Amino acid sequence: MNEKTLVKGKIHYVGVNDRNKHLFEGMWPLPYGVSYNSYLIDDGQVALVDTVDACFFEVYLHKIRSIIGDRPIQYLIINHMEPDHSGSISLIRQYYPDITIVGNKQTFGMIEGFYGVSGKCLEVKDGDALPLGHHQLRFYLTPMVHWPETMMTFDETDGVLFSGDAFGCFGTLDGGFLDSRINLDKYWDEMVRYYSNIVGKYGNPVQKALAKLGSLPISTICSTHGPVWTENIGKVVGIYDRLSRYEAEEGVVIAYGSMYGNTEQMAEAIASELSAQGIKNIVMHNVSKSNASYILKDIFKYRGLIVGAPTYCNQIYPEVNALLEKILLREVKGRYLGYFGSFCWAGAAVKRMGEFAEKSKLELVGAPVEMKQSMKEATYEQCGNLARAMADRLKQDRNN
Secondary structure: OOHHHEEEOOEEEOOEEEOOOOEEOOOEEOOOOEEEOOEEEOOOOOEEEOOOOHHHHHHHHHHHHHHHOOOOOOEEEOOOOOHHHHOOHHHHHHHOOOOEEEEOHHHHHHHHHHHOOOOOEEEOOOOOEEEOOOOEEEEEEOOOOOOOOOEEEEEOOOOEEEEEOOOOOOEOOOOOOEHHHOOOHHHHHHHHHHHHHHHHHHHHHHHHHHHHHOOOOOOEEEEOOOOEEOOOHHHHHHHHHHHHOOOOEEEEEEEEOOOOOHHHHHHHHHHHHHHHOOOOOEEEEEOOOOOHHHHHHHHHHEEEEEEEEEEEOOEEOHHHHHHHHHHHHOOOOOOEEEEEEEEOOOOOHHHHHHHHHHHHOOEEOOOOEEEEOOOOHHHHHHHHHHHHHHHHHHHHHHHO
């Protein structure tokens, strides 16, 4: 038995690391890379749980064969169909032609659509079981966490939950894969960034999944991205629980665009007054420099949001407008919103941010500030008023 790959019982880690990709889904930076996790259950009936990106198939196949040699694999369990996890299905079928693919009703149409693969399949419904020998697996459908076909597989023998993308995070696994054997410092913020960008819209389905799985005796969580969780399950589940309920810490995200620095001075004045009012967690993002994934991460983390933009072609500054669209897409709730803007000869940004405020249904705090051309004493006062209104609203929650 290969102890270096062992998770628990007869379960082995056979995932791979991607240290080359710059952007996840073509959008989200990967400063620490990302792992694609797959698991092999070396039982009387051998089962493979999810696959990896097809680019890494040669390494992946070597890992599988280092554990089972030339023995066949009876089952391939597909918890999630995104190509970074399902990309090797057709190749696995070529090397193991008798393998039975296990999924739910939604899974198989996607398999045929993506890869043209059909044939030996086992459709499972919510609560169905599959005995492998020592291990017995039970399947739980968790639709929209975060695709319609997503499900989770629970090993009842050793309490191991194969959770798909849930409880995952960005970051490669450097050396080890168990949380008990690696330094976890980089993963916690990357978990929040992963959730807010990838899963963020689907808070209600995540809550339903947590309720469905809450009574299971889970000893280990095997996600498709990031570490295998053994010693930190409570913390990991807690993070997903809080984020999916849109809970947040006291603090303010100031996200702004600025072409020549004048709108930025409004942001600086607001931040200065927030600090004077006793708000310690203040995060400022210039949208032309900060990738949206980091801004969204902080919006999910903190309760206050103040957005600023100059008018551009009678619209909101494009990079700010793109951020506002991403916020609406994720249906962020429970935040306090303020906004400000500037113009040279015809103002439009503040008016259009007001339209965003109505669509977002976030609680509006303070009076919007609109500046013509550059900072004046009246503008400093108005920015201070907006900051004080936000600080006061945040302080109201301290006693709750």
